[in-house]
Amino acid sequence: MSGKRISYEVSDGVVSLGFEQGSGRIAVWTDEIIQVVRPLEGETFHSKAVERERRPMKQVTGTPAAGEFAVTEEGGALIIRTASLTAKVYDGFYVDFYRTAGAGAEGGEVLLCADYRGEREIVNKISPWIKAMLEAEGHDISGLLKKNYPVQAVKTLDGDEKFYGLGDKTGFLNKSGYEYENWNSDIPDAHTDAFKALYKSVPFLITLKERGVYGLFFDNTYRSHINLGKEKSDYFYYGAEDGSLNYYFIGGEHMADVIANYTELTGRTPLPQLWTLGYHQSRWGYENKEDIRELMEKFRGLDIPCDTIHFDIDYMDGYRVFTWNEKDYGDAKELFGEMDAKGFKKVSIIDPGVKLDPGYAMYDEGIEHGYFAETPEGETYVNAVWPGDAVYPDFGNKEVRDWWGKKQSYLTDLGFDGVWNDMNEPASFHGELPKDVVFTDEDHPSTHAAMHNCYGHLMSKATYEGLVYATGKRPFVITRACYAGTQKYSTVWTGDNQSLWAHIQMAVPQLCNLGLSGFAFAGTDVGGFGADTTPELLCRWVQVGAFSPLFRNHAAKGSRNQEPWQFDEQTLAVNRKFIELRYRLLPYFYDLFYEGEKTGLPVMRPLVMHYENAPAVWNLNDEFLVGEHLLVAPVVEQGATVKKVYLPEGAWYDFFTGKKYEGGQYYLVDAPIDVCPVFAKAGSVIPTYEVMQYVGEKPYDTLKLLVFPGEGRYVHYQDNGTDFAYRDGAYNLYEFVNDGAGHVATKLLHEGYAQYQKIETIVVK
Ligand code: GLC
Numbered sequence: 044m045s046g047k048r049i050s051y052e053v054s055d056g057v058v059s060l061g062f063e064q065g066s067g068r069i070a071v072w073t074d075e076i077i078q079v080v081r082p083l084e085g086e087t088f089h090s091k092a093v094e095r096e097r098r099p100m101k102q103v104t105g106t107p108a109a110g111e112f113a114v115t116e117e118g119g120a121l122i123i124r125t126a127s128l129t130a131k132v133y134d135g136f137y138v139d140f141y142r143t144a145g146a147g148a149e150g151g152e153v154l155l156c157a158d159y160r161g162e163r164e165i166v167n168k169i170s171p172w173i174k175a176m177l178e179a180e181g182h183d184i185s186g187l188l189k190k191n192y193p194v195q196a197v198k199t200l201d202g203d204e205k206f207y208g209l210g211d212k213t214g215f216l217n218k219s220g221y222e223y224e225n226w227n228s229d230i231p232d233a234h235t236d237a238f239k240a241l242y243k244s245v246p247f248l249i250t251l252k253e254r255g256v257y258g259l260f261f262d263n264t265y266r267s268h269i270n271l272g273k274e275k276s277d278y279f280y281y282g283a284e285d286g287s288l289n290y291y292f293i294g295g296e297h298m299a300d301v302i303a304n305y306t307e308l309t310g311r312t313p314l315p316q317l318w319t320l321g322y323h324q325s326r327w328g329y330e331n332k333e334d335i336r337e338l339m340e341k342f343r344g345l346d347i348p349c350d351t352i353h354f355d356i357d358y359m360d361g362y363r364v365f366t367w368n369e370k371d372y373g374d375a376k377e378l379f380g381e382m383d384a385k386g387f388k389k390v391s392i393i394d395p396g397v398k399l400d401p402g403y404a405m406y407d408e409g410i411e412h413g414y415f416a417e418t419p420e421g422e423t424y425v426n427a428v429w430p431g432d433a434v435y436p437d438f439g440n441k442e443v444r445d446w447w448g449k450k451q452s453y454l455t456d457l458g459f460d461g462v463w464n465d466m467n468e469p470a471s472f473h474g475e476l477p478k479d480v481v482f483t484d485e486d487h488p489s490t491h492a493a494m495h496n497c498y499g500h501l502m503s504k505a506t507y508e509g510l511v512y513a514t515g516k517r518p519f520v521i522t523r524a525c526y527a528g529t530q531k532y533s534t535v536w537t538g539d540n541q542s543l544w545a546h547i548q549m550a551v552p553q554l555c556n557l558g559l560s561g562f563a564f565a566g567t568d569v570g571g572f573g574a575d576t577t578p579e580l581l582c583r584w585v586q587v588g589a590f591s592p593l594f595r596n597h598a599a600k601g602s603r604n605q606e607p608w609q610f611d612e613q614t615l616a617v618n619r620k621f622i623e624l625r626y627r628l629l630p631y632f633y634d635l636f637y638e639g640e641k642t643g644l645p646v647m648r649p650l651v652m653h654y655e656n657a658p659a660v661w662n663l664n665d666e667f668l669v670g671e672h673l674l675v676a677p678v679v680e681q682g683a684t685v686k687k688v689y690l691p692e693g694a695w696y697d698f699f700t701g702k703k704y705e706g707g708q709y710y711l712v713d714a715p716i717d718v719c720p721v722f723a724k725a726g727s728v729i730p731t732y733e734v735m736q737y738v739g740e741k742p743y744d745t746l747k748l749l750v751f752p753g754e755g756r757y758v759h760y761q762d763n764g765t766d767f768a769y770r771d772g773a774y775n776l777y778e779f780v781n782d783g784a785g786h787v788a789t790k791l792l793h794e795g796y797a798q799y800q801k802i803e804t805i806v807v808k
Contacts, residue, residue, distance in 0.1 A: 045081075045136035051121055053114050056099035058123060060132065067136055071100050071112045074125040075295055075304045079138055081288040083194060088287060089485045090262055091497040092309045092528030100125070128294045135160075140292045142255050155257045156250070156292065159197040159278040165189045166274055189274070192282025194263060196290060200278055204252045205661050206271045207298075207651065208560045210245030210527075211537055213238045215664050216552040216649055218248075222270040227468035227496050227524045233541045233573070234549065242468060242538045244496040245527045245560045246281070247309075249301055251655055258293035258301040260308070264496040264526060285492060298652050299644055302559060306643025310531035312563035314640045317764030318388055318738040319461070319519045319534070320632045321350030322622045323595035324606060325390075325568075330357050331371035332378050338606070339385050343736060347607050347619050348626045350737045351388040353463060353597065358391065362430035363398045365405055365453045379458030386737035390461040390519065391454050395469050395502055396433030399425055405450070409436065414443045416491070417481045424480045426471040435469055435476070438501035439494050440483040447502070448509025455510070461519030462506050464533065467499035468524040499524025500532075507532035516766050521593070527561070534564035534593050542571025542602070547584050548679045552664045554591055558645025559652065563636065566593025575603035578610040579716065582617040583678055586719035589621040590667070590675045592632070592646040617717050623734045630730040630746065630759065635670045637760040646670065654691040657707075663689060672727040672757075673698065676712070676720040686714040694725035696751045701807040703752070723807070726755025728779045728787060738764065744800040751807050754783040762796050769795075777802075 046063025053059075058069045070078040082088075103111045109126045116122070121132040129141040129152055137160065141152040167188050169177075177184050206218040214221060214236040221236075225244035234241060246261040246269070259281075261267065267283040274280070281290070291308060295301035324342070329335055335352060342349040360366035367375050382389055397405050397415070409415050415434040416424045425432050437443050454462060469476065478492035494501075503522045510518035520533040529535070537553055540546040550567040557565040569588035570576045576584075576598070585607075588594045598605050607618030625632075635646040645652075648668040650660035666676045666689065674695065676688040690706040697704070698721035704710060712720045723729060729749040735741060746759070762774035776793040785806045791798075 045134075047134045048121065048132070048136075051114075053102060056097065056102070056112065058114055058121070060121070060136070062134075062136055069123055069130060069132065069138070070097060071123065071125060072097050072291070072308065073100070073304070074109055074127045075293060075300070076308060077123065077125070077128060077130050077140070077292045079288070079290055079292065081136060083287045087484070087487055088289065091264065091500050091526050092260075092262055094310065094528065094531070095308070128292070130292070140257065140294075142257075142294060153254050155255050155294075156259070157199040159199045161277070163191060163197055163278070163280060164275050165191070192268065192284060194265075194283035194286055194288045195280060196261070196288060197278050197280040200272050200276060201252055201254065202276065204250050204272070204279075205651070206279075207249045207251065207649070208245070208247050208258070208556055209269065210247070210560045210562070211241045211243040211535070211553055211557055213241060213549060214552070215662065216555060216651070217662050218271050220272050222268065222273045224266065224268055225496060226266040227499060229466070229468050229470040229523075229538070231539065233543060234546065242499075242524045243526075243535065245525070245562075247305055247527055247560050249298060249559055251298060251651065251661070256295060256298050256301055256655065258291075258295070258305050260291040260293060260305060260527065262289045262291065262527070263287065264493055266492070266496070298559075298655050302561070302645070302652075303643045306530070306561045309528040309561055311640055311643045312530045312534075312561070312636070314517060314636050314769065315534070315564060316517050316519060317629065317633055318350045320592075320629055320636070321594070321738050322348055322625060323351040323353060323390070323593070324349055325353035325355065325595055325597035326604075326606070327355040327357075327598070328600045329355065332373045335372075335378060336381070339382065339387060341606065341608055343385060345608055345615065345619070346736065348622050348734060348736050349387070351390055351461070352382070353390045353392070353595070354459075355392050356394070356429050361398065362394075363400065363403055363405065364393050364396075365450050367457060375457045383458070386740055388460040389458060390463050390521070391459045392463045392465050393454070393506070394428060394466040395436055395438075395464075395498070396426075396428035396430065396466065397436065398430035399432040399434055400430075406434070408446070409434065412442070412446070414440070414446060416476075419479050419481060424476065426476060427473045428466055428470055436502075437483050438498060438505060439485060439489060441485065443483075444501060444505035444508070447505040448512065451506060451509035452513040455513045461521070462510065464499065464502050464506055464520060464522040467502045467522060468495070469498050497526040500526040500529045503529050503533035530561045530563065534566075535562055536565065536593060536595065536597075537567045539572045539599070540568050541573040542576035542580055542605075543574060544580065544679065544681050546571055547580065547587060548665065550584075550587055550591075551667055551677070551679065552649070554647050555649040555667055558592075558647050559649070561643060563639045563645045564592045565647070566591045566595055568597040569594065570596050570598060570605040572597055573599050573602060576605045578614040579681065581605055581610070582614055582716050585618050585621045587677045587679070589625040589719075590647070590669050590673075590677075590721075594625055613716065620717060621719065626734045627731045628729070629732050629738070630743075630761075631670065631673070633764075634730065634758070634760050638670075650674070650689075650691055657691055659689050660691060672724045672729060674722040674724070676722070678714045678719065684713070684715045686712050686720050688712050688720055688722075690722060694753060695722040696725065696807060697721075698723050701751075723749070723751045724755075725751060725753030726781050726783065727751040727753075728755060728757035728781050730757075730759050746799045746802045748779060748787060748802065748804045749807055750781055750785065750787055750804050752783065753781070755781040757781070758792065761799070
């Protein structure tokens with residue numbers, strides 16, 4: 044390892060460390076964020092996630108106050124203190140982190156996270172005879188064997204840790220005892236708990252234990268491995284196959300503070316346009332303009348609100364990106380004119396793979412300027428996706444991002460309102476891209492191994508920036524693959540799930556963990572993408588979807604149709620009921636996004652985020668909060684009509700009937716097929732709008748407040764719902780104070796936009 048520490052030097056908030064073997068540094072970002080770096084790849088790294096400057100903190104000699112830090116040497120250790128944290132650095136470059144302020148740290152230091160001093164006890168799962176057989180057949184088994192990684196951090200376990208976050212990983216909410224990989228993967232099978240990786244790499248982990256809570260963010264885009272006490276109950280580890288050890292210890296008194304601090308570092312989900320929070324209908328299988336027209340007729344004819352129709356790959360000419368299939372969809376202006384008139388927004392899919400097709404402008408331009416990834420020999424690298432042979436834009440090069448960004452205006456000129464970035468792991472039908480395919484990392488050549496996990500991130504960034512430039516509106520980008528920090532540019536969905544009960548069950552913890560990982564705007568394919576849905580499954584999924592940040596029904600070609608009207612009257616009625624409910628709750632969702640842009644807190648939250656001291660919620664996988672005020676307990680089991688609900692401390696009210704429940708206990712609640720149990724916290728003031736068939740059908744000039752018993756305060760936000768004028772003050776902020784006796788006092792905290800004509804209160808009793 045590193046051996047003895049032989050030197051240190053402090054400059055601009057960075058402590059540079061010299062060891063007998065190698066060097067390192069510790070940078071103090073804020074009172075709550077300390078970065079540890081052991082450079083192994085030189086200093087060429089450009090963080091994709093942390094796109095902000097570090098503002099140096101002030102070095103002091105005494106006890107540091109907020110915004111200050113101190114460095115001292117005590118008994119051989121180097122001690123770095125901020126107002127809330129202490130990092131102690133020992134020989135061997137072992138670093139231990141302590142909390143020194145706030146809850147749990149009264150009267151001293153609390154050790155939160157210590158480097159493990161022993162060696163990993165590597166357990167290999169391959170039996171000796173399988174190993175011998177594979178080797179005899181000439182297979183390279185190195186990938187199957189566990190090993191010490193060139194980049195590795197091993198941390199001690201107390202034994203009571205719960206782990207959350209990590210983006211879109213499969214399985215349940217609490218990741219303790221499991222192992223995962225970060226390698227963006229498009230595997231066309233039913234996602235099970237055995238999948239170590241899905242489409243996204245977000246190496247951010249929140250640890251909750253008796254002694255406190257903290258986050259670790261490992262900023263390295265190479266393939267990495269996270270083992271949370273599965274190898275041994277004494278430690279957990281992170282290992283990356285290349286790059287540098289570069290991680291941030293993130294403190295906070297409570298879980299919400301850790302998320303706020305993590306998103307202060309990596310960025311926050313920006314406020315979206317209001318229509319994006321409505322209902323979206325999609326299907327890979329709307330093959331022509333008649334299909335689109337039929338959808339519009341059905342939605343408007345059946346009075347089912349819908350804002351957005353997604354155009355999957357068939358709208359393109361031969362799957363060539365930035366083209367239009369006039370043969371099947373006719374004149375875009377004509378079709379989109381009808382859609383505009385009926386209040387439908389349109390979102391176009393765009394994949395990264397550019398068809399290898401001399402004479403096709405995207406291909407020709409990219410070849411001319413050298414915009415595509417190359418083989419180490421300098422040839423354009425070719426693999427295959429939907430259009431057949433295809434080449435891969437080198438998004439790590441800013442010039443390529445700008446080129447791609449400008450292409451967005453082709454889509455917005457046609458009339459598209461948002462862009463859906465898919466297949467950007469990147470997917471490849473002729474096997475994975477070799478690790479040595481040459482990509483660019485800003486100012487130097489890089490490899491697929493380094494750029495794979497951030498390919499979707501860079502594509503989303505190019506798309507977001509291009510859309511801002513083309514429209515001046517808040518971009519709606521939705522991506523399948525991403526890296527930590529992509530929340531700044533794009534909403535996400537969880538990829539190709541299937542119409543399985545196991546997948547609606549996974550949807551809740553998966554979306555909750557994405558939220559804890561900074562992705563406030565996320566959704567699953569409602570109804571399930573692959574396989575055939577059933578009326579019951581669709582009803583239950585619409586209930587989950589209505590409370591998910593992104594509410595989109597999407598299905599695969601060849602699967603059973605699953606639009607709201609495809610089954611019986613009851614299924615139609617359940618769809619309508621919950622889609623309408625979503626439209627009533629739009630101002631509540633919008634408020635949460637507004638708050639989230641400032642705090643980084645997600646819209647959809649596991650109960651543990653607000654009730655971290657309640658053991659009953661540590662592993663609660665089938666309930667969630669929308670903001671702090673609504674608790675949703677969807678039925679996710681086939682045939683169930685009764686739901687076991689845990690309500691946390693305090694009083695709760697059935698959102699529909701007003702029935703009171705005392706929290707801190709379990710209830711069995713009736714939940715026939717048309718009911719999804721929802722509870723409002725005592726004192727809640729929930730803003731609602733009149734149901735419209737789409738956002739903007741009529742002005743939202745009346746706000747209706749649902750007022751629940753108990754005292755409470757609520758802040759409501761209002762603006763034009765589309766552009767960035769709010770950043771210059773064009774918005775209103777209302778404060779509503781519920782006195783608990785059926786009266787709500789209203790105060791305008793900020794005025795910058797046309798106010799409601801009426802604010803009504805409906806007291807729920
Ligand atoms: C991928 C996407 C899916 C899309 C399909 C066709 O499988 O994940 O959503 O419908 O490609 O474009």
